[in-house]
Amino acid sequence: MTLRDRPPVVSVARAFYQRATEEVARDLLGKLLVVRSEDGSVTVRVTEVEAYLGPSDAACHTRGGLRTARNRTMWGPAGHAYVYLVYGLHHCLNVVTVGEGRGEAVLLRGARVEEGLELVRRRRGGSVPKRRLCDGPGKLCQALGVTRALDGADLCTADAQLAFLDDGVAAPALEVATLPRVGVDYAGEAASWQLRFLWRRPDSAPRVTGGTDPRSPEGRR
DNA sequence: GCGTAGATCGTCT
DNA sequence: GACGATCTACGCT
Numbered sequence: 738m739t740l741r742d743r744p745p746v747v748s749v750a751r752a753f754y755q756r757a758t759e760e761v762a763r764d765l766l767g768k769l770l771v772v773r774s775e776d777g778s779v780t781v782r783v784t785e786v787e788a789y790l791g792p793s794d795a796a797c798h799t800r801g802g803l804r805t806a807r808n809r810t811m812w813g814p815a816g817h818a819y820v821y822l823v824y825g826l827h828h829c830l831n832v833v834t835v836g837e838g839r840g841e842a843v844l845l846r847g848a849r850v851e852e853g854l855e856l857v858r859r860r861r862g863g864s865v866p867k868r869r870l871c872d873g874p875g876k877l878c879q880a881l882g883v884t885r886a887l888d889g890a891d892l893c894t895a896d897a898q899l900a901f902l903d904d905g906v907a908a909p910a911l912e913v914a915t916l917p918r919v920g921v922d923y924a925g926e927a928a929s930w931q932l933r934f935l936w937r938r939p940d941s942a943p944r945v946t947g948g949t950d951p952r953s954p955e956g957r958r
Numbered sequence: 959g960c961g962t963a964g965a966t967c968g969t970c971t
Numbered sequence: 972g973a974c975g976a977t978c979t980a981c982g983c984t
Binding site (some may be wrong): 803805806807821822824825826952 | 965966967968969970
Binding site for chain 3 (some may be wrong): 767785789797798821823824825826827829831846873874875876917919920921923924944
């Protein structure tokens with residue numbers, strides 16, 4: 738792809754988030770997520786997400802209409818970050834969907850680092866293999882420097898610290914696996930709902946940065 | 959590569 | 972007081 742062919746990079750507008758949560762989840766695969774901080778900026782490409790469908794979803798923090806101090810953001814307007822702590826030590830990043838009063842969101846579970854690799858390595862530890870840097874919700878937050886300080890952050894303002902960008906890359910339907918969500922066995926029937934979306938071959942996407950790719954052809958997997 | 963155990967503390971009942 | 976939208980290290984195959 739030449740510079741001329743490359744589609745423009747645009748930030749994702751609020752209307753994108755104001756849709757059915759499953760659609761937002763599916764469409765977030767392939768989007769770029771940029772997080773800016775004092776340490777620098779990191780850009781990743783989303784490869785794995787989960788949808789949480791509000792009061793009727795027994796695996797969701799807003800199940801049964803539950804309103805607490807923690808999930809307050811989740812009940813708010815779409816296009817904001819919902820960040821919480823699990824197991825007392827790991828952060829999880831979500832994007833609020835649909836609209837105010839719905840309690841629905843998409844959890845970011847996995848991504849591939851596109852820019853800011855040095856900073857990610859500093860945060861995650863130098864010995865971690867590149868493909869393992871962001872392959873879990875807690876690891877992703879650590880790599881991006883996301884903490885509860887970003888809970889409630891608006892993703893759609895011009896100066897957003899946290900934002901999704903669209904550079905024209907999308908996960909082809911054939912490469913997207915639909916699976917049950919992870920770690921929600923307590924949720925009864927909802928535990929088997931196919932609301933986890935995994936882009937199985939993100940490496941096949943055209944590279945956006947970095948010029949020539951020195952890697953040898955894709956070998957083992 | 960797979961399975962298991964322990965860490966660790968905020969949140970909710 | 973119990974539990975959790977997880978991670979890492981470790982042992983085994």
